[in-house]
Amino acid sequence: MDSRTLKVELQSYGLRIPDSKNIRRGGAGPTGGIHLRILPDTDANVPVVGDFVKSSPYHLDKINGEDWIFRDEVALVQVELMGNGRFYDHKTSSGIPMQKIGLLHCPTTFATTLLQTCDFWNDERRCQFCGIELTLKDRSTVGFKNAKALVETIQLAKELDGISNIVFTSGVAPDEEKALEKYAEICSEVKEHTGLPIQLQIVPPEDLGWLERLKSSGVDALGVHIETFDPEIFEKITPGKAMIGLDRYIETWREGVRIFGRWAVSTYILVGLGERLETVIDGAEICAEIGVYPFIVPFRPIAGTPMENVKPPKAEVMEYVYSEAAKILSRYDGGSKSGVAGCVSCGECSVLPDFEMLHESKTVKLKKFIKSIPVN
């Protein structure tokens, strides 16, 4: 089995591991996973917690002290697991453990949720899959991270762990203007003291003038996440975002691309929320036409959310979606290789970048073949 197919299968079915008690189970982004380097040279974040993982054909075990992935008891490939960040052992000058300020989502990306609450989360606007406030309840993070603590933590993560980029996400703030002011201040401080590329993830702001201000505050890339292009699922699963409306997302993406550049703006598209598959492909086309990277990922259930018992989509579904999206991206000559910071530059929660590479190499081979055919 090639590593691309293995990654798709692992993200759909999960990996059983001997001990999952220290795995992050809430917060932003696909949680409940671990980072793996599949030797020799490819990386993935794969789910290891949740009921669906118990029936996975894949498990992790040791052979002569080395970590290997097994399928149905047959050893497939050796892997390396990402250890804890070295900065996790330290505290900020005000005594907060740095692990509560941010985490490594992969060896190169420092990630944190600036505002760990969401105005949508406690009423009917809540996204049904989202676990943003769960990590506040279990006290594994703090509600709002200030610039000083972030600068200290990121500087140390850069020094000790060699991170190369940052992703800041956030819930929806009750006072958007105030929150954006704060984000701009944080990004500016972090950029000044670390120089690292920053991706900021936000909902479409009321005033699009904010995008220019964020850019001049040191933000390099923007994540504005629609999650689904299926109108019914938009209303049912992400009602707060549906109130903002697709048109507003599109306006924000267009303005974002004008300011940050093509492929520096991205959006998550989740597969497995109950959507019609053609809406995922059509959505990828809409994004690519604008110059927005469609970060397609399989839905991953989080315990404690209304969708905790929904399984991720089957691997065959993801294979199909990835290969169609890769074809679309190649027509627009863009994609994950242009990602400067955050989820797109890490890319491990999705296998789309691997399908883009596959498509690219097939096209190159085909072009060479065509050139080698005598015309007469």
Ligand code: SF4
């Ligand atoms: S907007 Fe939706 S996904 Fe984002 S933090 Fe709020 S509830 Fe979660």
